[in-house]
Amino acid sequence: MYDRIKGFRDFYPEEMQSRRQVMDTVESAARRHGFREIGTPALESAEMYADKSGEEILEELYAFEDKGGRQVALTPELTPTVARMVVARQQELSKPIKWMSTRPFWRYEQVQQGRFREFYQTNIDIFGSSEPTADAEILAVAATALTDLGLTGEDFDFRVSHRDILGGLLASFEGDIDTEAAIRAVDKRAKIDADEYADLLTDAGLTTAQIDDFDALLETGEDGLDELIEFAGTDRVESAVENLQAVLDATVDLGVREYCTLSLTTARGLDYYTGVVFECFDSTGEISRSVFGGGRYDDLIEGFGGQPTPAVGFAPGYATLSLLCQRAGVWPEESLSTDYYVLQVGDTRDVAARIAGQLRDRGHVVESDVSGRSFGAQLDYADSINAETVVIVGEQDLADGNVTLKDMESGDQIAVPVDSFPGGDDRPTYDDFA
């Protein structure tokens, strides 16, 4: 007997059905907004990640040398891959490019609740628009996906921030400050203690007084954005604030403003963000980690050798999203569903097969015996797969020109002329004949 690899999961049908339903709901929200599915490889050149994040990133990846001597890595995220794909066809692709895909990614990380070494995400991105409407559309798709799952504004909150406000404020301080390091410190703020946080900012070049100022600025609410402009006194912070306000305004038209809260302490860990960033949190705080996040990354495509192409996107992961859905009581029930079981008694295969085939042609999930089982064993099996209706096709019934329909919930059954079943009803059940 073999074990599966640590951090990798098997999904049996009941759980998979719920996951598929949740993934379909998220994908449907994106599809209806005009995002188009793409298909992407599981392996990329390791260089692509090392160039972007340094050689040390390879320690966190499933990176290896293939039989042809290529240094490759299992994709830890989709963004570099889509950037590569955009660059490869930048002339032909009509803008905006709106792409989405659902697939697994892999990282060699510590396994913990809601974090696995193989994890699934739906990536949803817009390339080619720098307009606030594009950022707002990303927030709208995210909110639509969550409300379609049955979540409400009581369940989740998008904490919205802006990288260039953070960067602009840091740049307005005197001294030699490592902006990226300071932003990474902000991203870690909620997860580490105050001393550790202060140490990180000190390492990034801030004085104690600056740390206090910066921290106070991060607490700014929606009414206080003008004070940030005033404090920094730079065009950079002014236009970043205006951009953030324009995005929030655009979410009003799209009906999703209620889900967004300004939160400058939200920074996102990845270096490539340039504008609005956001993270989705559990409003009750029961799940303390960010559920997922996204934001604007206008420089990445150019960094991949392409023409300057603004971009904004997000990527819900299903490990944390399932925790949120479970906490809120909207995770789909993990049980099989079956429309019909066609039960054979005696040698009635031909009629049973005809009926099963006609029901399947109408799109129903239909099982029939493939194991040569008795009446009782077939009925038990029909029950185990939660068949709604059992169509009993028996030799004696057939001699009288009938089949029997059994409603599995009530146990009621009724004889129906075999010639009129399934008949004209799209979904004939006991009730149609009772």
Added chain:
Amino acid sequence: MYDRIKGFRDFYPEEMQSRRQVMDTVESAARRHGFREIGTPALESAEMYADKSGEEILEELYAFEDKGGRQVALTPELTPTVARMVVARQQELSKPIKWMSTRPFWRYEQVQQGRFREFYQTNIDIFGSSEPTADAEILAVAATALTDLGLTGEDFDFRVSHRDILGGLLASFEGDIDTEAAIRAVDKRAKIDADEYADLLTDAGLTTAQIDDFDALLETGEDGLDELIEFAGTDRVESAVENLQAVLDATVDLGVREYCTLSLTTARGLDYYTGVVFECFDSTGEISRSVFGGGRYDDLIEGFGGQPTPAVGFAPGYATLSLLCQRAGVWPEESLSTDYYVLQVGDTRDVAARIAGQLRDRGHVVESDVSGRSFGAQLDYADSINAETVVIVGEQDLADGNVTLKDMESGDQIAVPVDSFPGGDDRPTYDDFA
């Protein structure tokens, strides 16, 4: 600019949409027959493949040592994984177990037409039934998938064979014959020349006379099955022949007998098959390779440390299946489809967003401007995504209480009161108002 890895593919939206449609069609055929989706890991312990097929198999896989010192491999096929999953829960799972999944697999192979290093398959298997009906159901799901794709009996042919007929015939020869090697030779027969084929059988222990006899037996048609029993004179061949006939009989009830042809020269390459095997071929012969195949493998679960559990399944791969669909002219058109483009003229974002939202709530694919574009640029974009209907929301029209519907095929347009759009129609277009 980075290159993708050899043998790996990027799928852009147009091609992906066609692939998704084909995959959905195959999955739907399986779902309607009661096959349940499972989710499986991309990495497994390399030992699982080496134990089954010998250390040399690892040369054909993406096998490597992970950061934790585990010998792992990217899964080259699903069968060992599902066997592991069946064994892990063999007590709880109610039989028959009917599973399916669509996902990529990876092999370090020579890249050629219809063969890539990353390739997609839908695996469809039944565990726990040794009945001929189960084999026939597998053939029925395969045929349903293909006919649902628009293929007919003129397009494809299931060449049906039986491992135990081949094995039983070989066992009936005098001498020390390596049955597995001889069956592998049969599998290669069509791909190699006659001398090479004879050499392989000689290596497997057959004399020249036996090779001639064996070859003549392989040409047996459906009428000649009794002669095989007579030739071998063993219970083994007799019951194998009876089993094959029972499977073919069962396909009659399921309405798929017409797609099946007896072909003992079909052997399937993998050692683990034990009973009926089949391969799907292009009837026109234009595509010479097997499109996909499957069969019965009753001993595998026990080989994985489980209780004896009969099994039968198949796995269409999309590289070859797409070649067949293209040859037959049924590959779905590779173009985007969009139900509505909601075009904004002036600051009409709120009304445009309301209309777009209501159309999306009805399930439609709806795009609207996220780039601050002019009327003409928006119309060009709507055309580029093949929008069927454009809803023009203009400031002046709105002042008159109207929006304009434009049919993109005819170019016709009509003013519609904004209060009655989208109105009660599920899918309102120009024609509903003209």
